[in-house]
Amino acid sequence: MSGIIGIVGKTDVVPLLVEGLARLGDRQGDSCGLAIVNEEMGIDLRKGVGAVEEVAGRFDMMSVQGRLGIAHMRRASQGGV
Numbered sequence: 001m002s003g004i005i006g007i008v009g010k011t012d013v014v015p016l017l018v019e020g021l022a023r024l025g026d027r028q029g030d031s032c033g034l035a036i037v038n039e040e041m042g043i044d045l046r047k048g049v050g051a052v053e054e055v056a057g058r059f060d061m062m063s064v065q066g067r068l069g070i071a072h073m074r075r076a077s078q079g080g081v
Contacts, residue, residue, distance in 0.1 A: 002029070002072065002073060002074045002075055003024040003029075003072065003073045004070065004071070004072045005017055005020040005021070005024070005070065005071045005072075006069070006070040006071075007020075007068070007069055007070075008067065008068050009067050009068075010067065011067065012065045012066065012067065013036070013066060013067055013068065013069045014034070014036060014061065014062060014064055014065060014066065014069065015062070017034050017036075017069050017070075017071040018034070018052075018056055018061055018062065018071075020071060021034070021052045021056070021071050021073050022052050022053065024052070024073040028075055029051070029052065029073035029074055029075045030049065030050070030051075030074065030075055030076050031047070031048065031049045031050065031055070031073075031074045031076070032047065032048070032052050032055050032056075032071070032072060032073040032074065033045065033046060033047025033048065033055070033071065033072055034046055034047070034061060034064075034069055034070065034071035034072075035069060035070050035071075036064045036065070036066035036068070036069040037066050037067075037068040037069065038064065038065065038066045039065075039066070044064040044066065046059040046060070046061045046064065047059070052073065
């Protein structure tokens with residue numbers, strides 16, 4: 001099972017998105033990622049294969065900041081990861 005989280009906030013939404021991914025991670029996801037709109041109106045993207053905690057650490061998800069973002073967690077039920 002997969003999941004998607006989107007947040008528009010008044011402060012940095014990255015901690016909430018990573019926490020949401022961790023909660024979705026209970027569903028045995030095999031990959032995850034997030035995209036954040038930064039202050040320069042660019043998009044910071046972090047994604048990878050593995051458990052949420054592993055991907056968050058390897059790609060330093062907490063280093064990005066923004067008030068608008070979306071995150072996903074995927075469990076490959078068909079095909080490769």
